[in-house]
Amino acid sequence: MDFFQKLFGHKEPTLILAESENWTSLPWTEKLQKALDKRAKKEKWAEALGQTHEFVCLLIVHGNFSNGTLEVNSLGSPIAMLPHELVDDLLERMRADSGLRMTAVKARATRDEDGRLAVEVNV
Numbered sequence: 001m002d003f004f005q006k007l008f009g010h011k012e013p014t015l016i017l018a019e020s021e022n023w024t025s026l027p028w029t030e031k032l033q034k035a036l037d038k039r040a041k042k043e044k045w046a047e048a049l050g051q052t053h054e055f056v057c058l059l060i061v062h063g064n065f066s067n068g069t070l071e072v073n074s075l076g077s078p079i080a081m082l083p084h085e086l087v088d089d090l091l092e093r094m095r096a097d098s099g100l101r102m103t104a105v106k107a108r109a110t111r112d113e114d115g116r117l118a119v120e121v122n123v
Contacts, residue, residue: 011098012098014097015093015094015097015100015103016103016104017056017103017104017105017106018059018090018093018094018103018104018105018122018123019106019122020090020122020123022122022123023108023120023121023122024082024086024120024121024122024123025118025119025120026072026079026080026119026120026121027080028116028118029079029080031077031078031079032079032080032117032119033116033117034077035074035075035077035079036074036079036109036117036119037117038075038077039055039074039075040053040109040117042075043055045109047111048111049111049112049113050110050111051110051111052108052109052110053108053109053110054106054107054108055074055106055107055108055109056104056105056106056107057072057073057074057079057104057105057107057121058072058073058074058102058103058104058105059071059072059073059082059090059102059103059104059105059123060073060101060102061091061094061100061101061102062081065091065092065094065095065099067084068084068091069081069082069083069084069087070082070087070090070091070123072105072107072121074107079119080119080121082121082123086123087123090123105121105122105123106121106122107119107120107121107122108120
């Protein structure tokens, strides 16, 4: 932190990785499958059915904190939008943390019988 940040009262964010007790399943879409196939190839995930792969995604706030949504982003590709009703407490924590507009979240993907990746995020 430099002199001017201290002078103007800049506070470093503390919410680096959002964690919760709840895992939320993301709805399957072609866009989600394409983004996760890209990630699976890059990270060399096994093709075995039922094997769970853990990774980190970005959460980006769209709109304001009182009624905004969170975009789940994997390797630069948006894979889902989470409605305000589902993530209101997380949005409040981000607002309280210097108005943080982006943070990371744990995610896990499991391949089903059809070869699709079912994804859950920890929000």
